[in-house]
Amino acid sequence: MKDDRINTLAMLAAAAMFFSTLEYLIPKPVPFFRIGLANLPILVVLPFFRNRDMAALALLKVIGQGLINGTLASYVFLFSLFGTTASVFVMVLFYRIGGRHVSLIGVSALGALASNVVQITLSVQFIFGPRSWVIAPPFLIIGTIAGAFLGVVAGSFSRDSQWLMRLRREYRGEAAQ
Amino acid sequence: MSLRRQRPWMLRNISATLLFYGGIATLPAFLFQSDIIIRAAQVVLFGVLAVFAGKRLQWAYFLSVLATVTLFHLLVPSGAVLADPLGVPITAGALRTGLYKGLTIVGMVFLSLASVRADLRIPGQVGAILGKTFWSFEQIMERRSTIEIRSIGSGVDRLLMGLSNDLTQLDADAQVEDTQSRKGTARRSSPVGALVVGTIVALQWTLLFL
Numbered sequence: 001m002k003d004d005r006i007n008t009l010a011m012l013a014a015a016a017m018f019f020s021t022l023e024y025l026i027p028k029p030v031p032f033f034r035i036g037l038a039n040l041p042i043l044v045v046l047p048f049f050r051n052r053d054m055a056a057l058a059l060l061k062v063i064g065q066g067l068i069n070g071t072l073a074s075y076v077f078l079f080s081l082f083g084t085t086a087s088v089f090v091m092v093l094f095y096r097i098g099g100r101h102v103s104l105i106g107v108s109a110l111g112a113l114a115s116n117v118v119q120i121t122l123s124v125q126f127i128f129g130p131r132s133w134v135i136a137p138p139f140l141i142i143g144t145i146a147g148a149f150l151g152v153v154a155g156s157f158s159r160d161s162q163w164l165m166r167l168r169r170e171y172r173g174e175a176a177q
Numbered sequence: 178m179s180l181r182r183q184r185p186w187m188l189r190n191i192s193a194t195l196l197f198y199g200g201i202a203t204l205p206a207f208l209f210q211s212d213i214i215i216r217a218a219q220v221v222l223f224g225v226l227a228v229f230a231g232k233r234l235q236w237a238y239f240l241s242v243l244a245t246v247t248l249f250h251l252l253v254p255s256g257a258v259l260a261d262p263l264g265v266p267i268t269a270g271a272l273r274t275g276l277y278k279g280l281t282i283v284g285m286v287f288l289s290l291a292s293v294r295a296d297l298r299i300p301g302q303v304g305a306i307l308g309k310t311f312w313s314f315e316q317i318m319e320r321r322s323t324i325e326i327r328s329i330g331s332g333v334d335r336l337l338m339g340l341s342n343d344l345t346q347l348d349a350d351a352q353v354e355d356t357q358s359r360k361g362t363a364r365r366s367s368p369v370g371a372l373v374v375g376t377i378v379a380l381q382w383t384l385l386f387l
Contacts, residue, residue, distance in 0.1 A: 007341065010306055011309075011337065011341060013310040014311075015337070018314060018317045060310060064314075157334070160331070161337075163334050163341060164334075167341075
């Protein structure tokens with residue numbers, strides 16, 4: 001892997017860790033609910049990152065989040081790992097299939113939905129039992145709205161960011177070689 | 178850069194690699210610690226170590242993080258009511274959970290700041306990514322005050338642009354031996370330096386089993 005790509009992955013993973021610290025300050029209207037600010041770095045590079053780099057970034061994000069939140073040694077880490085994997089898989093799939101017809105808002109909302117469905121299913125199966133379904137509707141609705149909101153933020157940053165423009169050029173240049 | 182502000186003793190006696198692995202070895206002992214008093218003491222220790230490692234700590238900011246996390250947890254009552262100011266119950270369970278979580282996040286940031294420095298080089302691609310991730314996180318935490326609320330997007334953009342340039346510079350420095358940024362830093366730890374790091378790590382694990 002080239003130094004440039006290692007640097008980019010490291011920066012994005014560090015940004016995800018930073019957003020995890022910010023997320024800690026935000027109150028949770030529903031238990032286990034997260035806005036998912038740490039997904040912002042994944043969203044902004046979704047249009048041009050290679051799939052394997054997306055997978056590496058997702059893994060680094062989950063580990064960083066676990067470190068920052070102190071959940072690395074708990075079931076929350078596994079929930080986060082499976083939720084993020086599902087979310088990134090769905091987002092990459094829909095973005096690649098949908099192309100120009102899909103916006104970051106829609107992709108982000110779908111990613112949030114996938115992550116939350118997986119986490120509720122795991123919670124029902126392994127931790128809290130069928131009672132977990134009680135929190136499913138508000139969890140899914142608020143999570144999807146938060147996902148769409150993140151998509152708006154990511155879209156706005158993608159349009160204006162000079163750094164992202166430079167990164168996009170570098171990646172496309174590398175792919176063309 | 179952080180290296181200039183580091184205590185010369187640390188630079189001369191403790192290598193960046195030992196410092197990093199010391200931080201990694203301390204991490205589980207901190208995360209598994211369930212005693213809130215010990216955890217608070219660990220946070221203070223990590224903060225002091227971060228200062229000794231040359232990092233600028235804004236104690237007021239971290240206190241406000243701790244207060245905010247605790248406050249939000251108090252909104253969901255749990256356990257015995259300790260006090261009832263202005264009709265808002267302060268419950269023991271919520272207070273403990275809030276403080277515990279707040280101390281966890283502040284402690285993790287302090288530990289990261291204390292154990293990562295600019296001349297850290299971990300072999301292999303995974304090592305490179307991990308080392309640079311922690312270094313970038315430390316830099317973001319140091320530079321976050323440059324981001325203004327009114328223009329968050331452009332502030333973040335400038336920060337990332339600067340960080341990207343600095344990472345490229347780090348790579349260039351790594352290829353040139355005896356560059357200014359590494360001059361005077363220990364490639365290998367001295368016995369005393371290793372003893373200090375070992376003692377701190379051993380102390381954290383001892384506290385876990387008390």
